[in-house]
Amino acid sequence: MQIAVLLYDRFTTLDAVGPYELLARMPGAETVFVAKEAGPVRNDQGSLALVADRSLAEVPRPDVVLVPGGPDARVAMDDPEILDWLRTADATSTWTTSVCTGSLILASAGLLKDRRATTHWLAFDELRALGVEPTGERVVFDGKYVTAAGVSSGIDMALHLLGRIAGDETAQTIQLLTEYDPQPPYDAGSPEKAPAAIVAHWRGGKVPVREG
Amino acid sequence: MQIAVLLYDRFTTLDAVGPYELLARMPGAETVFVAKEAGPVRNDQGSLALVADRSLAEVPRPDVVLVPGGPDARVAMDDPEILDWLRTADATSTWTTSVCTGSLILASAGLLKDRRATTHWLAFDELRALGVEPTGERVVFDGKYVTAAGVSSGIDMALHLLGRIAGDETAQTIQLLTEYDPQPPYDAGSPEKAPAAIVAHWRGGKVPVREG
Numbered sequence: 262m263q264i265a266v267l268l269y270d271r272f273t274t275l276d277a278v279g280p281y282e283l284l285a286r287m288p289g290a291e292t293v294f295v296a297k298e299a300g301p302v303r304n305d306q307g308s309l310a311l312v313a314d315r316s317l318a319e320v321p322r323p324d325v326v327l328v329p330g331g332p333d334a335r336v337a338m339d340d341p342e343i344l345d346w347l348r349t350a351d352a353t354s355t356w357t358t359s360v361c362t363g364s365l366i367l368a369s370a371g372l373l374k375d376r377r378a379t380t381h382w383l384a385f386d387e388l389r390a391l392g393v394e395p396t397g398e399r400v401v402f403d404g405k406y407v408t409a410a411g412v413s414s415g416i417d418m419a420l421h422l423l424g425r426i427a428g429d430e431t432a433q434t435i436q437l438l439t440e441y442d443p444q445p446p447y448d449a450g451s452p453e454k455a456p457a458a459i460v461a462h463w464r465g466g467k468v469p470v471r472e473g
Numbered sequence: 474m475q476i477a478v479l480l481y482d483r484f485t486t487l488d489a490v491g492p493y494e495l496l497a498r499m500p501g502a503e504t505v506f507v508a509k510e511a512g513p514v515r516n517d518q519g520s521l522a523l524v525a526d527r528s529l530a531e532v533p534r535p536d537v538v539l540v541p542g543g544p545d546a547r548v549a550m551d552d553p554e555i556l557d558w559l560r561t562a563d564a565t566s567t568w569t570t571s572v573c574t575g576s577l578i579l580a581s582a583g584l585l586k587d588r589r590a591t592t593h594w595l596a597f598d599e600l601r602a603l604g605v606e607p608t609g610e611r612v613v614f615d616g617k618y619v620t621a622a623g624v625s626s627g628i629d630m631a632l633h634l635l636g637r638i639a640g641d642e643t644a645q646t647i648q649l650l651t652e653y654d655p656q657p658p659y660d661a662g663s664p665e666k667a668p669a670a671i672v673a674h675w676r677g678g679k680v681p682v683r684e685g
Contacts, residue, residue, distance in 0.1 A: 275494035275651065278521075282487035282624065285518045292520040301513070301524050306497045308504040309490075312513050312522040361652075381652065399656050411652025412494065416625065421658050433661035434671050439487065440573075440593065440623025442662025443655035444611050446633050449645035450654025459646050 262426070264292040265323035265350065268302040268313045269337040275412050276329030276360040277311070280419035284325070286435045287427050295320045297342055305331045317346040322353045325422075329415075330361025330381060338369040347372065356422065358407040360415035367408070368393050377403040381411035382452050383463060413450075416441065474638070476504040477535035477562065480514040480525045481549040487624050488541030488572040489523070492631035496537070498647045499639050507532045509554055517543050529558040534565045537634075541627075542573025542593060550581040559584065568634065570619040572627035579620070580605050589615040593623035594664050595675060625662075628653065 264284055266277050277294075285292040296302045296313035303310045326347065328337075337343045347370040351357045359367050364380040367373050368391035377396050380388045385395045399410050400418045409418035420441070423432035436442075449455035452464075476496055478489050489506075497504040508514045508525035515522045538559065540549075549555045559582040563569045571579050576592040579585050580603035589608050592600045597607045611622050612630045621630035632653070635644035648654075661667035664676075 273494075274490050278486050278490040281521065282485075285520055292518065294521055306504065308497055308526070309493065309506055310524040310526075312524065314520070314522075383650075399652075399654065411650070413628065413651050413653040413655070417656050417658070424658060429659070430668075430671065433659050433667055434675075436657060436659050436661045437664070437667040437671060437675070438595075438623070439625050440611075440662055441625040441655075441657055442611065442666065443625070443653075443657070444629050445648060445653055445655070446629070446636060447641070447645050447648050449648045450652055452649070454654065455645055455649040456642075459642065459649060463646075463649070 262287070262290050262325065263320070263323045264290055264325040264327065265320050266292065266294045266327045267329065267337070267343070268294055268296040268311055269331070269340070269343060270303060271305045271333040271336055272302065272329045272331040273361060273412055274304045274306070274309055274311070276331070276363060276415055277327070279413060280327060280360065280415040283416065283419035283423060283435050283439060286438065287423060287431060293320055293323075305333065317342065321349060323350055324354060325356045326350050326354050326358060328359040328363035328366050330359070330363040330365070334362040334365045337366045344370040354405065356405050356407060358418065358422070360409045360418065361411050362387070364388060364393070364408040365391060367406070373406065373408075376406050377401050378406065378408040379410050380408065474499070474502050474537065475532070475535045476502055476537040476539065477532050478504065478506045478539045479541065479549075479555070480506055480508040480523055481543070481552070481555060482515060483517045483545040483548055484514065484541045484543045485573060485624055486516045486518070486521055486523070488543070488575060488627055489539070491625060492539060492572065492627040495628065495631035495635060495647050495651060498650065499635060499643060505532055505535075517545065529554065533561060535562055536566060537568045538562050538566050538570060540571040540575035540578050542571070542575040542577070546574040546577045549578045556582040566617065568617050568619060570630065570634070572621045572630065573623050574599070576600060576605070576620040577603060579618070585618065585620075588618050589613050590618065590620040591622050592620065
């Protein structure tokens, strides 16, 4: 089973690495990071580059496609070469997946038409503008299309996928080995739970810390 | 505030990227990935390389040191150049931190003597052999030394650190923007919670999926 993780300029790192860390541990999985050209691709923060080992052309038929988001997802949404690769890969994929604003890229490629999907809570209007109504769930399955909410939700998505692909025991084993027993010291991880003032500040578009 | 993330051959990716994703969003933070030599460093799975933008020598006095673990942490534990850098950086750091078996590396550098600390649950004996009793907590603070349990626990560590460094509101804001509202579909993230047969299998040292 080949898993291809798409990289493009200014992607959000944890969107890609969260699910990668879990999926890559699946017995029989071969994971490959791909980009328009093989080589380092710099992230949204500017302080880290991940190496794409293969170009898009070298990985035409992955079994699983994983598209991370980023605050500048338009880099990929406006790139015909990336959208063409997504459509081609999707034609034969078993699972086509995204994290955060990665779903805007899938929608731009025409792959989420009439599908249930989600994205980062700050990008709901952008997903709607592409003709897809965000469900607001953390992980959304619709056939072979799986979309996750913001950044860290990709880890939950990966556990769901592992269960579907490899069964509960493998998923539980990988949860145990990555000690995914979350104990955040705050309960502010969604707009329903975070302090209202912080949510209002962000809905107002004032940006002290980057969205990602 | 300069945050240095140490890379070495066969590090575990999420150990580094989980806390990085949150800490790098802190206003005023400058994050830099460092290794013995600048350039790509390949991870434990073999399928991904992260680029260290700076050599150890170029980053002698970070404010925060972050050491990821890996199934082959001995790569770093046995490397005098890495241990020397850790001791030098620690002499002036505000926070010295690790995730997973990264604490074995800190202990090898002599930095956890008489400290409370933790590591991946499968590495408790190795930490004891270095003279440090693992507490079994998910995140352990002892003065400026902060150690986290396995792989994904670094995300919780980062939230704790953000609260201490930048205050609750910044930590909550970053939790909201990364949508860290965990909803794992299984409750198998610790040896106390996972199915007993899986835990026994791993305690017995049979390794169908890699520890990391």
